[in-house]
Amino acid sequence: MIIRLDLQSEVPIYTQLKHTIIEGIAAKELAPGEALPSVRAMAADLGVNMHTVNKAYQALKQDGFIHIHRQKGVVVNPDGMPPNDDVFVERVQSDLRPLVTEAVCRGMSSEQFLQFCSELFAEFKE
């Protein structure tokens, strides 16, 4: 799994890393139960600090995407992913809102917007 970070981005490195790992799971490059590099190994790989990786891992653990075992190290949650619950639905809706309103202002059609969404789903849903 190739991880590319944009150190110049507004998006914090740990958030980028979190997103990339979730993307890796969505793309089935990372299977449930599969091990992730240790905090130190990942940090060395990416050339970032251990704590930055740890922050991403803790956030992923908090959300239920990964488990952090004392023994096995870090693994993708073998019991499946966190659910499509109300909290997530609300987050999707509130994250979409400013994107859609700006699209409306700029004259991007709903068709084009939906097309982008569909293409992304197609990229991950085999």
Next chain:
Amino acid sequence: MIIRLDLQSEVPIYTQLKHTIIEGIAAKELAPGEALPSVRAMAADLGVNMHTVNKAYQALKQDGFIHIHRQKGVVVNPDGMPPNDDVFVERVQSDLRPLVTEAVCRGMSSEQFLQFCSELFAEFKE
């Protein structure tokens, strides 16, 4: 136009304000050429720091949503909205990506996701 800010949100207040104003334009509550309250007045209204309002206004000006005149004050861009250009398209796609990948992981169907997008467009496109 009623502006509700969530002071506990992770989203910076100036970003929330920017989003709300863009939403106001999308909803046609704010028409091109229409005046917005001065930085000072808006700050007093919302009970937030003048710096915060100023930052939101500057960002909106930068993106072409509003004009800031010394005399006429702040107005919604009378010449129309900024375009649906490549930069925006790329931003939409890169903002949608982490949302869609997490949706895929959590088992939210593309149909449900697209439905949310459609509903948002329906809310603003009369």
Next chain:
Amino acid sequence: MIIRLDLQSEVPIYTQLKHTIIEGIAAKELAPGEALPSVRAMAADLGVNMHTVNKAYQALKQDGFIHIHRQKGVVVNPDGMPPNDDVFVERVQSDLRPLVTEAVCRGMSSEQFLQFCSELFAEFKE
């Protein structure tokens, strides 16, 4: 509010700080809406690192005991405390279990144990 930390303790400093703040709320020394010292001020007061205080604050925020505002700084949750929910009930039960089993082994009577609990409640419930 006087905070005493035991730097030699097995209990991490940030956990001790978390406990002390919860105790301060239980003792009504800290009222809902009341401000706590900033991360830096608290760290300077206690002679510990900013990050250690921040970790305690983040944990308290996560559990709903405090709010961290960009503007007002850190305040005791003005909307009241987190609820006595199932998760807490289970935590109480699972934390009590090893304590009670060892008490049984050592011949501490349930009367004495309950007495200790009652005294603690009496100390905080006015």
Next chain:
Amino acid sequence: MIIRLDLQSEVPIYTQLKHTIIEGIAAKELAPGEALPSVRAMAADLGVNMHTVNKAYQALKQDGFIHIHRQKGVVVNPDGMPPNDDVFVERVQSDLRPLVTEAVCRGMSSEQFLQFCSELFAEFKE
């Protein structure tokens, strides 16, 4: 005696093992003088590291719950359990304190809390 470990728990495995063995003694599943599996056998049974079992056993020996003989192996202390001394009383009180203060904050009644304690004692005191 069935030992269930939660490998995902925050509680160290050796602590969980220690707790379980003390619980076994409290439940009279393990009688004074009764043999426990060797470090090696226990580790194999539980699928954990020998170091982990050894650490639990050493801690139990330190506290006076078990004896470790070169020849006879590991046995529950035949001379009875460690006493209900001041050190234990202080530990009970200091362990109860953060639990009770959080219960007070969350609005758990002392009655409910005491009830949980009583139920646990009832489970072990026949």
Next chain:
DNA sequence: GTGGTCTAGACCACG
């Protein structure tokens, strides 16, 4: 070896 905790110190976004 691995994650957890802690420190010291820096820069930046936010207000």
Next chain:
DNA sequence: GTGGTCTAGACCACG
């Protein structure tokens, strides 16, 4: 000024 992020480096508990 305040919290958020990030780095570099250290020690320790756990396994």
